[in-house]
Amino acid sequence: MINRLALIGLGLIGGSLSLALKERGLVGEVVGYSRQLQTRLRARELGLIDRPVDSAAEAVRGADVVFIATPVQAMASVFAEIGPELDPGALITDGGSVKGNVVAAAKLSLSPAQWGQFVPGHPIAGTERSGPDAAFATLFVDHRVILTPISENAPEMVTRAVDLWQSVGAIVEQMDVQHHDHVLAATSHLPHLAAFGLVSALSRLEERYEVFRYAAGGFRDFSRIASSDPQMWRDICVANRDELLPMLDHYLVELHRLRQLIEASDSAGVEKLFADAKAVRDALYRPATSQS
């Protein structure tokens, strides 16, 4: 049971965690801060928070759990702002999609005594929609949440973070900060780059209006993630640059390999590459394929 939750960042992730806790009666009061006044008011209107406040510092005062769900590049200033106001017993955790730079920011802005309170986390959940209106209480049910505890964490803080996410139905796993950033570069960040890049490339074509007119269902699915929040994804790409660029290069090598096969009209080679990819993809989503 959380007495007072401080929510910093009132979008899909923050709002959904709050709704999930409220629906289960697991939180007393939710105090919320977002940079935009409009967002704060909307979040209260939607019942995501009980009380909007005017600063991150004010939000964390007296809170036993602090959840930071802003775009990752904004977290450095959040840590700096909340440091002096944090309750020494408060659990601090976040929902950032990149962990390395968030941990670095936390260590830069919090006092060493506070490092142990910050248990970095990343809920692998989301849609291409964003903002407070996108939040819903079941977002995390049966979704993975990766925690990347740091060596300074008191075991009790890690346990509280695990309990927090399990209490809203998530499957909690733990891994190393750097390993997280590597795996997510492959699984999430690179696909977003690929989709944003493809839509962007097509939109540069002179005949773009006609091209998009003939886009079919495959393109709609493929490009859905190119409707994601540009600011959030800008932050993720820049924050995880060191893992993302080698992964992008790996993709470029693969596209060049495909290019060569097609240029040589190597039907057998093209088919093998496609068939191998299909086998991997089908194995991954076997349970879902029949419904799709």
Add this chain to the structure above:
Amino acid sequence: MINRLALIGLGLIGGSLSLALKERGLVGEVVGYSRQLQTRLRARELGLIDRPVDSAAEAVRGADVVFIATPVQAMASVFAEIGPELDPGALITDGGSVKGNVVAAAKLSLSPAQWGQFVPGHPIAGTERSGPDAAFATLFVDHRVILTPISENAPEMVTRAVDLWQSVGAIVEQMDVQHHDHVLAATSHLPHLAAFGLVSALSRLEERYEVFRYAAGGFRDFSRIASSDPQMWRDICVANRDELLPMLDHYLVELHRLRQLIEASDSAGVEKLFADAKAVRDALYRPATSQS
């Protein structure tokens, strides 16, 4: 009303056209041929065809409409086989995703007197599933079908092809053969390459099992088209090589542009590219977004 439809290729596209016509009572008999005996028997079992036959030549005998729905690279041999048996009044059309090489194959294998009977077509419909079991009667409803008439076509043949597709609920449009192949390279063929290539690239990672374990909903949507039929897509990529490779190069340039922006930590540049792509994508699917 079609008296006898010859269906050559008994997969998703051919089977769905047949079901759609049958359900509306628009066809007398459907005679079907597929290379695999098993597919022919399954197609009859599913009611996609009334009578399986042992060759394409036998299928077209006495048919007033011939629909070729095999992978595009198989069409050359189909045209060669059916040429001698075609009824001079029969409409011949196809469902191939590439039109240039199909028209070339038709002109090579049919007699000049028969060229006028062949109205090339491409239904922009499909799922990542394939084969006779994937067929369903409403596949084409409200989907675009592009016809690419050739100069030799008698206007009456074009009208019959238009009527055929409109009768099963499709929105029929006409364009030039080469223009079709250019537009579809952008809209459909390149996205498939991008998705097959991405899944393939990730599957080459040593840590692939772990990577795929953390794949979320965005990746599932993005990679859905990498579950498409490898043989069909091999054929499309090789058949449309001349339009596809420049389009792939255009994509590679865009990915390199993104790479440079990220490498330079040019947040504003990355955000602009993402925001522009999102705006294009959102405008394209505005009606569907609220449901997704």
